[in-house]
Amino acid sequence: MPLTLARRGLMFVLSSPSGAGKTTLSHMLLQAEQNIELSVSVTTRPARPGERDHVDYHFIDKPQFAAHVAKYELLEWAEVFGNSYGTPRAPVEQALSAGRDVLFDIDWQGTRQLKASCAADLVTVFILPPSAEALRQRLLKRGQDSEVVVASRMSKAASEISHWAEYDYILVNEDLDESLTSIRAILDAERLKRERRKVDLAALVERLDKELISTGINPSV
Amino acid sequence: MPLTLARRGLMFVLSSPSGAGKTTLSHMLLQAEQNIELSVSVTTRPARPGERDHVDYHFIDKPQFAAHVAKYELLEWAEVFGNSYGTPRAPVEQALSAGRDVLFDIDWQGTRQLKASCAADLVTVFILPPSAEALRQRLLKRGQDSEVVVASRMSKAASEISHWAEYDYILVNEDLDESLTSIRAILDAERLKRERRKVDLAALVERLDKELISTGINPSV
Numbered sequence: 001m002p003l004t005l006a007r008r009g010l011m012f013v014l015s016s017p018s019g020a021g022k023t024t025l026s027h028m029l030l031q032a033e034q035n036i037e038l039s040v041s042v043t044t045r046p047a048r049p050g051e052r053d054h055v056d057y058h059f060i061d062k063p064q065f066a067a068h069v070a071k072y073e074l075l076e077w078a079e080v081f082g083n084s085y086g087t088p089r090a091p092v093e094q095a096l097s098a099g100r101d102v103l104f105d106i107d108w109q110g111t112r113q114l115k116a117s118c119a120a121d122l123v124t125v126f127i128l129p130p131s132a133e134a135l136r137q138r139l140l141k142r143g144q145d146s147e148v149v150v151a152s153r154m155s156k157a158a159s160e161i162s163h164w165a166e167y168d169y170i171l172v173n174e175d176l177d178e179s180l181t182s183i184r185a186i187l188d189a190e191r192l193k194r195e196r197r198k199v200d201l202a203a204l205v206e207r208l209d210k211e212l213i214s215t216g217i218n219p220s221v
Numbered sequence: 222m223p224l225t226l227a228r229r230g231l232m233f234v235l236s237s238p239s240g241a242g243k244t245t246l247s248h249m250l251l252q253a254e255q256n257i258e259l260s261v262s263v264t265t266r267p268a269r270p271g272e273r274d275h276v277d278y279h280f281i282d283k284p285q286f287a288a289h290v291a292k293y294e295l296l297e298w299a300e301v302f303g304n305s306y307g308t309p310r311a312p313v314e315q316a317l318s319a320g321r322d323v324l325f326d327i328d329w330q331g332t333r334q335l336k337a338s339c340a341a342d343l344v345t346v347f348i349l350p351p352s353a354e355a356l357r358q359r360l361l362k363r364g365q366d367s368e369v370v371v372a373s374r375m376s377k378a379a380s381e382i383s384h385w386a387e388y389d390y391i392l393v394n395e396d397l398d399e400s401l402t403s404i405r406a407i408l409d410a411e412r413l414k415r416e417r418r419k420v421d422l423a424a425l426v427e428r429l430d431k432e433l434i435s436t437g438i439n440p441s442v
Contacts, residue, residue: 126415128425132432158433161426169413170422182413189410192390192403194347201391204349205382211353212379 007197009096010190011118012036013104013111013167014183016127017157019139021173025127026105028180033187036101039092042068045083058088076106076113087114096121101187108163115166123190125183126167129157130174228418230317231411232339233257234325234332234388235404237348238378240360242394246348247326249401254408257322260313263289266304279309297327297334308335317342322408329384336387344411346404347388350378351395 014029016022030038042058044065053059060068065084068074077086087110095102104114114122129135135157139150164170169186173179194201235250237243251259263279265286274280281289286305289295298307308331316323325335332345350356356378360371385391390407394400415422 128422128429132429135433154433158430161429161433164422164426165415165419167415169410170415170418171413172425182409185406185409186413188403188406189390192392192407194386194388194391197391198386201349201385204393205385208349208353208382209379212356212375212382 006200007099007191008121009035009099009101010123010196011092011096011102011104011114011121012187012190013106013114013122013124014127015107015111015124015160015163015167016173017129017135017160018153019135019142019157020127020129021138021176021179022105022127024176025173025179025183026103028176029103029183029187032180032184033101035099036103036187037095039087039102039104041085041087041106042074043083043085045085075117076110078109078113101191108160108166112166120195123169123186124167125169125171125186126164127179128161128164128170128172130172132157134174227421228320228412229342230256230320230322231344231417232313232317232323232325232335232342233408233411234327234335234343234345235348236328236332236345236381236384236388237394238350238356238381239374240356240363240378241348241350242359242397242400243326243348245397246394246400246404247324249397250324250404250408253401253405254322256320257324257408258316260308260323260325262306262308262327263295264304264306266306296338297331299330299334322412329381329387333387341416344390344407345388346390346392346407347385348392348394348400349382349385351393353378355395 014022014026026038030036040054040056040058042060042065044060044062047053047057047059051057062084065086068086068088069077073089074086075089075092077084087104087106092102104110106114111124115124129138132154136150136154139145139153140147145153171179171182190196235243235247247259251257261275261277261279263281263286265281265283268274268278268280272278283305286307289307289309290298294310295307296310296313298305308325308327313323325331327335335343336345350359353375357371357375360366360374361368366374392400392403411417
């Protein structure tokens with residue numbers, strides 16, 4: 001029977017400029033890993049075609065959003081172009097207590113707010129494109145945007161990227177499979193950090209200690 | 222052409238009580254990984270049958286050891302049962318500057334000395350046995366020691382283990398292959414830490430920034 005030590009879950013943040021591969025990598029990670037779930041944000045913006053309520057976002061109205069804020073039910077929130085976005089606190093707390101990890105697909109502003117309130121549980125990864133040309137090609141390939149919109153996203157990317165130094169780990173996404181391997185290595189390593197497993201490790205060591213001393217005294221047993 | 226960012230190497234410490242699998246795992250890691258080399262200690266104790274000079278240890282005499290200490294040429298050193306052991310500084314510095322990682326198979330006392338002098342480069346892993354019985358079985362299986370010696374090693378193990386909380390990562394070694402995977406994940410993740418790649422990442426971001434701004438202004442280029 002393998003010895004599974006209970007631990008508190010961790011909050012795993014992936015940030016990047018649009019087009020650097022963050023959303024694709026998030027999906028790949030959720031497919032590949034058992035013990036991690038996506039944090040679903042609340043938003044006041046209307047659903048876009050294809051977006052599913054409670055899967056992509058929880059779509060709520062402005063009074064509902066204001067009530068969440070007033071009751072401190074959001075871990076972080078922001079207003080972008082007149083729409084509000086936020087991270088509900090309760091599902092995150094539940095997952096962490098149950099030893100499950102939570103994935104956050106958020107920008108540097110959200111990350112900064114999480115750092116202020118949940119630093120001990122937080123692991124942050126910033127994904128960089130290998131070159132501006134690679135970013136441009138990926139944005140064009142999506143086919144969602146005109147070349148002019150792509151150019152404006154590129155300008156915005158520069159200001160996103162300027163926050164890379166606020167993150168724990170930096171990934172240059174040249175190849176999606178290699179990047180997924182790196183992201184999973186970071187997750188595996190962080191799960192082995194002593195800081196996250198203090199209580200259960202202390203219990204294991206106490207048991208080992210008793211066993212070792214009794215075996216040492218009584219070698220033939 | 223993959224984009225390889227230069228970085229400073231890191232110092233990777235594996236510690237454990239005798240019999241928990243540290244030496245086996247060190248060998249497996251050196252076999253599996255290209256970019257890591259073992260730090261070879263100097264010692265004044267005589268070579269045991271099968272031990273090779275400059276591979277397992279650099280075997281030196283007491284005046285030579287004293288000269289190393291006097292010239293601050295050892296990163297850490299200790300005396301155990303009248304024999305001196307130490308880690309030569311120069312090969313470690315050379316490897317780190319060249320972006321190669323260095324593996325240390327040392328105990329908590331050596332680790333503590335390294336932490337005092339090289340904290341920023343250091344990543345420390347402590348390997349625990351899953352149970353005292355598993356440790357006893359592994360020590361007996363080696364066939365090197367009588368059951369009485371095994372019992373005394375078990376008592377010593379308890380005092381080694383009492384230092385687990387001074388390490389960054391804790392591994393419970395139930396299965397060697399799984400443990401190797403975990404050790405490699407820790408190494409991969411630590412190589413992606415922003416802190417170790419500040420200079421080269423800053424240069425990459427500066428280049429991206431220039432490219433993005435010029436592409437943003439001039440979208441048709």
